Amino acid sequence: xxxxxxxxxxxxxxxxxxxxxxxxxxxxxxxxxxxxxxxxxxxxxxxxxxxxxxxxxxxxxxxxxxxxxxxxxxxxxxxxxxxxxxxxxxxxxxxxxxxxxxxxxxxxxxxxxxxxxxxxxxxxxxxxxxxxxxxxxxxxxxxxxxxxxxxxxxxxxxxxxxxxxxxxxxxxxxxxxxxxxxxxxxxxxxxxxxxxxxxxxxxxxxxxxxxxxxxxxxxxxxxxxxxxxxxxxxxxxxxxxxxxxxxxxxxxxxxxxxxxxxxxxxxxxxxxxxxxxxxxxxxxxxxxxxxxxxxxxxxxxxxxxxxxxxxxxxxxxxxxxxx
Ligand code: A3P
Numbered sequence: 214x215x216x217x218x219x220x221x222x223x224x225x226x227x228x229x230x231x232x233x234x235x236x237x238x239x240x241x242x243x244x245x246x247x248x249x250x251x252x253x254x255x256x257x258x259x260x261x262x263x264x265x266x267x268x269x270x271x272x273x274x275x276x277x278x279x280x281x282x283x284x285x286x287x288x289x290x291x292x293x294x295x296x297x298x299x300x301x302x303x304x305x306x307x308x309x310x311x312x313x314x315x316x317x318x319x320x321x322x323x324x325x326x327x328x329x330x331x332x333x334x335x336x337x338x339x340x341x342x343x344x345x346x347x348x349x350x351x352x353x354x355x356x357x358x359x360x361x362x363x364x365x366x367x368x369x370x371x372x373x374x375x376x377x378x379x380x381x382x383x384x385x386x387x388x389x390x391x392x393x394x395x396x397x398x399x400x401x402x403x404x405x406x407x408x409x410x411x412x413x414x415x416x417x418x419x420x421x422x423x424x425x426x427x428x429x430x431x432x433x434x435x436x437x438x439x440x441x442x443x444x445x446x447x448x449x450x451x452x453x454x455x456x457x458x459x460x461x462x463x464x465x466x467x468x469x470x471x472x473x474x475x476x477x478x479x480x481x482x483x484x485x486x487x488x489x490x491x492x493x494x495x496x497x498x499x500x501x502x503x504x505x506x507x508x509x510x511x512x513x514x515x516x517x518x519x520x521x522x523x524x525x526x527x528x529x530x531x532x533x534x535x536x
Contacts (some may be wrong), residue, residue: 244397247309261341263327266350269402271333272451273355274418289460303329333394336403352404355418356506356532361387380479398524405530414451419533470500503535
């Protein structure tokens with residue numbers, strides 16, 4: 214049985230009870246009720262010094278980063294990266310799907326070290342042991358406008374996410390921070406501040422998407438607007454990994470959008486279609502910078518900019534909303 218068949222089979226006999234999740238506030242941040250129900254366990258999670266935590270606001274490029282990190286850790290060995298689906302390779306610590314399935318926490322606990330784990334938690338809700346153990350963390354931030362659009366489509370396709378409402382309604386909820394995992398503004402700012410005191414590599418989706426790089430200039434015709442070499446090298450340095458140029462080329466190839474879109478162990482088609490309906494909007498949707506221009510009205514753009522100015526005042530953090 215292939216790893217994909219295995220990933221699908223695991224989910225076959227599960228009574229999913231596909232309903233849109235109820236949310237509850239933890240410290241002013243909306244989380245699913247299922248996560249809140251085990252919050253004490255999540256908070257008490259015992260991180261180990263060699264754990265690596267990949268943290269993002271939802272839809273900021275988590276899966277992309279996870280695949281890049283896994284490929285680096287596996288020295289570019291594609292077969293090793295096919296050992297399991299993304300959430301089985303790198304458990305999502307606050308995720309609770311069904312009572313009959315292991316939670317992200319249980320998967321993490323059962324995993325041998327060194328572990329790579331995923332979270333969407335804002336910095337103040339990350340279990341304290343990660344800070345106490347001085348774990349390395351990679352945070353990826355995406356500009357708020359594209360993040361909002363991507364999150365809206367994810368709510369539409371994922372039948373266990375809270376009801377998004379109309380585009381206009383979701384837009385307002387996002388700005389108010391009344392969405393799962395809370396305010397995007399607070400999330401990106403909180404992690405930005407934390408990097409001054411902890412081992413956090415803070416990356417931007419837009420930089421991974423396009424980074425001027427001499428070497429790749431000649432490949433532009435084949436790979437327009439896509440040049441993550443520099444950012445992947447940053448991750449390698451952070452992980453203290455040295456890889457041959459050929460291996461890096463391979464990682465660049467296998468983690469580009471079109472390839473990942475067709476990778477069944479990374480594109481979330483292993484999740485039953487009643488839960489993630491890719492016909493509504495695929496998980497690997499567009500993978501671009503600037504798609505917000507296709508959704509924001511002029512008034513919404515002005516509103517976003519004015520809210521942004523207010524909420525991001527005083528931070529040195531800046532974003533590119535187009536390339
Ligand atoms: P879009 O909805 O804008 O297409 P996450 O993994 O945090 O849920 O983020 C999902 C977003 O990252 C989606 O954005 C998805 O298409 C994009 N993405 C996933 N893999 C990517 C890749 N290899 N290159 C660029 N974007 C990618």
